[in-house]
Amino acid sequence: MSAVQTSSPTPDGMRRRGPLTEVFFSLLRSRTFLVGFAIVLFWVACALFGEHFAPYDPLADDIINALAPPSSEHWFGTDQIGRDVFSRVIVGSRDILTVAPLATLLATVAGTALGLVTGYFRGLVDDVVSRILEAFMAIPVVIVALLAIVALGTSKTTVIVVIGLSFAPIIARTVRSAVLAERELDYVAAAQLRHESALHTMFVEILPNVIPPILVETTVRLGYAIFAVATLSFMGFGIQPPSPDWGLSISNNYGMIGGGFWWTVLFDALAIASLVIGVNLAADGVHGALND
Amino acid sequence: MVFLGGQVLPGNVGRAILGPFADQRAVDALNHTLGVDRPLLTQYWSWISNFVQGDMGTSYIFRSPVAPFVIDALGNSMKLAAVAFVLVVPIGILGGVVAALNLNRPLDRIISLGGLSVTVLPEFVTGIILILIFGVWLRWLPISAAWPRDAGFFTQLYYLILPSLPLFLVLFGYIARMARSGMIEALDSDYTRTAVLKGLPWRTVIWRHVLRNALLPTITVIATQTGYLIGGLVVIETLFRYQGIGSLIFTAARGKDFPMLESGILTIGIVYAVATLVADFLYSVLNPRIRLGSDQ
Numbered sequence: 001m002s003a004v005q006t007s008s009p010t011p012d013g014m015r016r017r018g019p020l021t022e023v024f025f026s027l028l029r030s031r032t033f034l035v036g037f038a039i040v041l042f043w044v045a046c047a048l049f050g051e052h053f054a055p056y057d058p059l060a061d062d063i064i065n066a067l068a069p070p071s072s073e074h075w076f077g078t079d080q081i082g083r084d085v086f087s088r089v090i091v092g093s094r095d096i097l098t099v100a101p102l103a104t105l106l107a108t109v110a111g112t113a114l115g116l117v118t119g120y121f122r123g124l125v126d127d128v129v130s131r132i133l134e135a136f137m138a139i140p141v142v143i144v145a146l147l148a149i150v151a152l153g154t155s156k157t158t159v160i161v162v163i164g165l166s167f168a169p170i171i172a173r174t175v176r177s178a179v180l181a182e183r184e185l186d187y188v189a190a191a192q193l194r195h196e197s198a199l200h201t202m203f204v205e206i207l208p209n210v211i212p213p214i215l216v217e218t219t220v221r222l223g224y225a226i227f228a229v230a231t232l233s234f235m236g237f238g239i240q241p242p243s244p245d246w247g248l249s250i251s252n253n254y255g256m257i258g259g260g261f262w263w264t265v266l267f268d269a270l271a272i273a274s275l276v277i278g279v280n281l282a283a284d285g286v287h288g289a290l291n292d
Numbered sequence: 293m294v295f296l297g298g299q300v301l302p303g304n305v306g307r308a309i310l311g312p313f314a315d316q317r318a319v320d321a322l323n324h325t326l327g328v329d330r331p332l333l334t335q336y337w338s339w340i341s342n343f344v345q346g347d348m349g350t351s352y353i354f355r356s357p358v359a360p361f362v363i364d365a366l367g368n369s370m371k372l373a374a375v376a377f378v379l380v381v382p383i384g385i386l387g388g389v390v391a392a393l394n395l396n397r398p399l400d401r402i403i404s405l406g407g408l409s410v411t412v413l414p415e416f417v418t419g420i421i422l423i424l425i426f427g428v429w430l431r432w433l434p435i436s437a438a439w440p441r442d443a444g445f446f447t448q449l450y451y452l453i454l455p456s457l458p459l460f461l462v463l464f465g466y467i468a469r470m471a472r473s474g475m476i477e478a479l480d481s482d483y484t485r486t487a488v489l490k491g492l493p494w495r496t497v498i499w500r501h502v503l504r505n506a507l508l509p510t511i512t513v514i515a516t517q518t519g520y521l522i523g524g525l526v527v528i529e530t531l532f533r534y535q536g537i538g539s540l541i542f543t544a545a546r547g548k549d550f551p552m553l554e555s556g557i558l559t560i561g562i563v564y565a566v567a568t569l570v571a572d573f574l575y576s577v578l579n580p581r582i583r584l585g586s587d588q
Binding site for chain 2: 140141143146147149224227230247250257260262266270276277280284
């Protein structure tokens, strides 16, 4: 994965030498990536400009037309206080698409720093930090979130911090193993012989060479972050009303599902499904492009 | 290796529990003459030693001992998890094996892509869609997991099918993918080529040589999914209004019922540690190359 790796003179290793543009072009050739990216782009557009093309105000109630089934007037029907489901689904992408990427960013920054430190210093630092990280990884995110939210109260910040910190150890593990391989290479030894500081060696010398695995891990984590944010919102511990968030809408409406009001939950569920699958397809494409 | 799994876990559950404790003391130290104003360590110690003796404390909400609630809920959750596991393990492995044997053919693509897609979906999303299809439109299965009183084994099973399906879907992808890659690796190996070249029938090669080696990593994956399963149970039990350990924790967290919450989470920690231990043990039984005690 590094630019100076000489141990594998395979055509595989040759292609990795290409600059970032090469990766970019192989991404454009990847059908998986393009489909995934298109789906994500669609939802990002909805998040940014949704209000302008949504037919109704997603928060405006209209109690007389409550629980109306899908019609030409309300394409996806209306919910229990008469809000237009179609408009809510479109604008509902906004909160999840703010919270999940921020959480992923936090996880990536914290995880990369931890991975670099544990991989570079090894020894006692590595042992202690790695054990602590493993302990964290053993607890399911939902449980951590439950505890944190009981302790800290519900807010978008709590959700971002909880998901970011729960995912950081996983990214740290990936970065650590990449750094372990990288630090044996000559350019690291050269930097050490020049008496560069440990910080400089880690962040200026090694970091650029471990970007590919970090990139892959980040895109994969984004998918899981969306999974986690949606789940927490559904549980009532994530995004709070009156946001038209998908998970939240489902949790508000699924109680009436037995009455046959399927339109109040189906479209939100499909929206989450499409976004998660889109991100994962894109992640798969990135993985393929960086590893071929 | 085995001991690590057992030792790290109770430690981190304890740490997780200290978090809310500290907060609660700050928030309503005055309200609680329940001993919450004692030093944190003392509290923790008396609580943990009581727990070991089977006394889980008194619920703040129900004003009655926590233990019966937790034990009931754990039993219910285990039923649900058991149904999901019994369904997913054989079908997942079968899916992976079939995919690997049809490598890169349409069947493989369908299984791999389908598995991947359903694995990444949140349980409540697949749960909602399944409820709509089987519960609301087709009316084949009940939409809630709360079976009538005195329901027999098969009635309970009938009520558990729908809740276990979302768990099944998430796990199916993981297990099938592991089984598939394990199979591909084993099919590609020297011993498989040797077995084929020495004229063994294909069936024997698959059963005796390939499967045995291919499924070892799969077992580890199945065991590591216990942690996931617990998280999934919280969601599924809420969605289907099922009285399991997940919904117990959820309700306790909402009502700030700390003794209940802590006992629930510690119980989960113990279940998880036991599951990890069993998996390690199973792995060493199945793999003669790793014997217990040889590495310590």
